[in-house]
Amino acid sequence: MDSRDSAAFRWGATAVVWLLGIFAVAPLVGGHPIAVAAQVVIEVAPGPVATVAIETLGGLAQPALMAGIGILAVATAAGIAAFAEGYGTNRRQQRLLVRAVTVVVVVLTAAGFRAAGDGIVWRWTLATAIALAGPALLRVFREGGRPTVGRRRTLRNLGGAAGVAVGGGLAARSIGGTRTGEGPDPGESLDAVAEKRAGTTTPDSGSAATPVADRGAVENRREVENVVVSVADTNADFGYEFTGMPAAVGSADDHYVVDKAVSNPNVDAGRWSLSVRGAVAEPFELDLSALLTHAAARDMTVTTACISNVVGGDLISTAEWRAVPVRALLAEAGVADGAVDVVTRAADGYTEAIPWEVVRDREDVVLAVGMDGRTLPKAHGFPARLLIPGRYGMKSTKWVEAIEVSTGDHEGYWEARGWVEEAVVNTLSSVRAVQRRGDRVAVGGVAYAGRRGIDRVEVSLDGGDSWADAALEDPPSTHAWRRFRLVAESPDSGPKDVVVRATDGEGNRQTREETGPHPGGSTGWHGVTVSL
Numbered sequence: 001m002d003s004r005d006s007a008a009f010r011w012g013a014t015a016v017v018w019l020l021g022i023f024a025v026a027p028l029v030g031g032h033p034i035a036v037a038a039q040v041v042i043e044v045a046p047g048p049v050a051t052v053a054i055e056t057l058g059g060l061a062q063p064a065l066m067a068g069i070g071i072l073a074v075a076t077a078a079g080i081a082a083f084a085e086g087y088g089t090n091r092r093q094q095r096l097l098v099r100a101v102t103v104v105v106v107v108l109t110a111a112g113f114r115a116a117g118d119g120i121v122w123r124w125t126l127a128t129a130i131a132l133a134g135p136a137l138l139r140v141f142r143e144g145g146r147p148t149v150g151r152r153r154t155l156r157n158l159g160g161a162a163g164v165a166v167g168g169g170l171a172a173r174s175i176g177g178t179r180t181g182e183g184p185d186p187g188e189s190l191d192a193v194a195e196k197r198a199g200t201t202t203p204d205s206g207s208a209a210t211p212v213a214d215r216g217a218v219e220n221r222r223e224v225e226n227v228v229v230s231v232a233d234t235n236a237d238f239g240y241e242f243t244g245m246p247a248a249v250g251s252a253d254d255h256y257v258v259d260k261a262v263s264n265p266n267v268d269a270g271r272w273s274l275s276v277r278g279a280v281a282e283p284f285e286l287d288l289s290a291l292l293t294h295a296a297a298r299d300m301t302v303t304t305a306c307i308s309n310v311v312g313g314d315l316i317s318t319a320e321w322r323a324v325p326v327r328a329l330l331a332e333a334g335v336a337d338g339a340v341d342v343v344t345r346a347a348d349g350y351t352e353a354i355p356w357e358v359v360r361d362r363e364d365v366v367l368a369v370g371m372d373g374r375t376l377p378k379a380h381g382f383p384a385r386l387l388i389p390g391r392y393g394m395k396s397t398k399w400v401e402a403i404e405v406s407t408g409d410h411e412g413y414w415e416a417r418g419w420v421e422e423a424v425v426n427t428l429s430s431v432r433a434v435q436r437r438g439d440r441v442a443v444g445g446v447a448y449a450g451r452r453g454i455d456r457v458e459v460s461l462d463g464g465d466s467w468a469d470a471a472l473e474d475p476p477s478t479h480a481w482r483r484f485r486l487v488a489e490s491p492d493s494g495p496k497d498v499v500v501r502a503t504d505g506e507g508n509r510q511t512r513e514e515t516g517p518h519p520g521g522s523t524g525w526h527g528v529t530v531s532l
Contacts (some may be wrong), residue, residue: 004085012078014135019070021131022109026116028127030266033112034073038065038262043349047417051518054308062262077101106132117266183269184288184375186382187252190322193292193375218243226314227498227528231436238442240473240483244433245444248318248483249301249476252371255317257379258306258393260413265347265399269375269383274329274367278343278405281334288383291369296328300366300387301477303448305425307392307414308517312430312526316448318480322370323387325363326403333405335360341406344386344397352397353410354388364389364479367400389479390450392423392521420520425450427510429457429484429502429526436532441490443470443498445526448481453505457484463497463527470500490532499527 019034026032042050042065053061084097109131113124184193221230221243228244240248247254269288277283291297300321309315326342341353359365368387369376376382381398388395394414415421429447443461447454453475458467470484490496503509514524 004082007081007085008078011081012074015074015077017134018105018109018131019073021134022112022127025127025130028130029113029117029120029123031113031116031263033109033116034066034069035263036112036115037069038062039348041065041069042260042262050417051419054517066262105135116263183272184292184383185269186375186378188375190292190370190373190375193289196289224530225528226312227431227530228433229435229530229532230433231532234437236437238435238437238440238444238485238487240444240485242433242435242442242444244435245483246318246432246446248473249480250317250319252319252374252377252380255304255319255371255380256306256315258308258315259398260350261348264378267347267378267383267399272383272401274384274400275402275404276329276333277402279336279339279407280330280405281336282332284333286329288369288375291324291367291384292322292375294324294328297322297324297369299323300364300368300389300479302387302389302479303481304387304393304396305428305448305521307394307419307423307521309522310517311428311514311522311524312528313522316428316446316481318476319371320373321366321368321387322373323366323368326359326365326367326386327363329367329403330359330405335405336407338407339405340408341410343402343404343406343410344400345402345404346397347399347401350397350399350413351410352386352395352412353406354395356405367403390425390452392425394419395423418519423521426521426523427452427454427502427504427508428522429454429500429510431498431500431526431528434496434498434528434530434532436490436493439489439491440487441496441532442485442487443500444483444485445500446481446483447472447500447502449502449504451479452508453478454482454502455505455507456503457482458501458503459484459486460499461488461490461496464499464525467501493532495529495531497527497529499525501525 022032022034026035042062045053053065057064080097080101084094106128110124110128113127113131117124117127217233219231219233221228223229230243232243273285273287274291275283275285286294300323301318302321303316303318306315330342335356339356342356342359343351343353345351354365366387367384368381369384371377371380376385381400384400385398386396386400395412412421425448427447427449430445431443432445433443435442435444441461443459447457454472457470457472459470460467468486468488470486473483473485475482484500501510501512510525511523512525514522516522
């Protein structure tokens, strides 16, 4: 290995150790510089570029971006070393180059941890020191009394430096969850929060899982294009709970998560408050405990769907929420004449807007503060998020810090990138499960049309040549999906071309026209070919 290759290898390896260090120590501040850099790229990327990335890579877009930034960092380090060696720099010039690069890396690392964290000086300072310990150790090995000559010693030094970085990260994890303020934790029981506020405590007993009675003994199970196909050894009648069917009301654990944020912002409930401001008579702020116990708070079962969901995709979920109507909060502030939009502002810089007349006329436009009987999990918007039944999830701002009444038209984040403004959910239906029991075959799934509701679901087993009405389960609420089920006699175990279509509560049948998610949500009938 010549000197240029050797230098490129050393610098590239040092960059790898640095990356290991920052990923290992990330729990200390709740984020890392690579995520910050990826977020900057996302924010400055033109709308068409962001749209292509989402449509091409879907949920892998953000991980791919971070991986690319990491690879670029290693390649840049190796390239700088190779360039310097190739141009025959002398020792003094090399020292100056090392110092300059060191300063840049230290500054970027500290700034990245500062931006990723919650601003607590000791956290991001300690994170910076631990992340840079590995690269610093490699420099000591090279410049100390025992030069790193030979591949074996070089690899040993690299292993030691990487061990220091990872070991420091493990130590950081033990203190990474330390809280800095007084307030409810993400996922804390709402009953416990209320009792703490009242000055009493009661242990959380949890809840027992609802038993499922009609699944039978499944002989085999496989998945075909996100549809669970199974054969069960039972003569029981089909309900709505056979293998592969989603729960009527799910939980936070199985609820989809899609964000434009690469990493979730760290919000300390002890220091957080909701600001209600803008064109209002009396601006005010409320802490989380006050919102959780607000007189207008109520429980709601709501289905949410992502606008980037493809036909038959799984970016749709139903959950139980604790929420406060936004119009109730604005009534306390007194909305001024001339109000146009109600803008929600998030901790990660995200903004969305809803016309004031929509908020004024709808009690179901709410600020959610609980999920599954607990405070919101971090991934679902802790401490508070917007929920608008019947609108795609892009309108439901997470990590809300402010509700602001605007007298002008506000352009939301995704609207500025070419997506529709209103984001009303298209009628959709999808097959989730197909099961055989003897000579009977059941097809089941979910249908949703937002506030319009679902009136009818039809299923075809022959690719759309003939149709049969499926049985519909009563929806968990007026804001939730309906599960459907069709049971048919079918001794033949050959291929079946299953297709589903729905009709909404206004009598409009789901369109067959196939479109992608951009700009207003996907459309088309969902179908799958299965053999039983």
